[in-house]
Amino acid sequence: MKADLQTAAPAVETSLLARWLDSDVWHSFRSSPMAMLAAAIALLCIFCSVFAPWVAPHRPFDLATLNLMDARLPPAWLEGGSSTYLLGTDDQGRDILSALFYGARISLLVGLASVLLSMLVGVALGLLSGFVGGAVDAFIMRVCDVMLSFPSILVALLIDGVGRAMFPDAHDTLAFGVLIIAISLTGWVQYARTVRGSTLVERHKDYVQAARVIGVTPLRIMFRHVLPNVTGPVLVLATIQVAAAILTEATLSFLGVGVPPTSPSLGTLIRVGNDFLFSGEWWITIFPGVMLVLIALSVNLLGDWLRDALNPKLR
16 A cells, blocks of 8 residues: 555656646747746846855855955956956955845845735735625725825835834844835735635636535635635736835835845845945946846746736737
């Protein structure tokens, strides 16, 4: 019996892989050079950020390894540059290339965590609103309307400011949590409205009526039957929202209310380099900006491709 289960598991994995390789989504991906290029850039940025301690040539935030004599060195291909620092150094002698890897790590962490939290809250409220309807639907949608009436960056600034005022001596971990909540509070609305619209369509279909007739509980119908049929738009929205969340985090960090200075993100690096932009040390802020654009652009392009791939009407 145990041997049969061990042989069945690889067969199931092989079957799933074969189905994926034979799917329309994979065929659409192979047929889109733009999607393949965007995926390659996104994977490269993610790899360099996740494995920054092993990939980065230097430890830019280890004070014991910094040398102020190496401060403000230009990129290696310019006069005065050094091959030790390929993209140059900042005002504290930190290697820009290594700082990019570590900064992208923080930006991706905050962006992915905030999108995941927004998706969980928005999908749950959207399912509840669309399936139950009535006063519950009206209340949730009015809350969404109120949230949409405020600029997202101002709401994030407000939440972040209140959190820092309540916990002035908070640890860096708590500061990250406040930032993630600040971004998530403005991001769940899109998921709720999207899922509500799809749920209003799905709840009147035959499979939902059949589940009600045989006595399936409403909660089980929502999460077991309706939810799998509304995940397509959610995946597309989540992909695009990752780029938006990263840009929001960079904006907050640029304004000085983002991640702690001891763990700088790409936004913090851009803010620090902005002070030296007009003094000739352009590389300190330009390269973090290019890294931020590459991540956001590649994720947005993947989101556009995924929208077309999951919608048969757009093929």
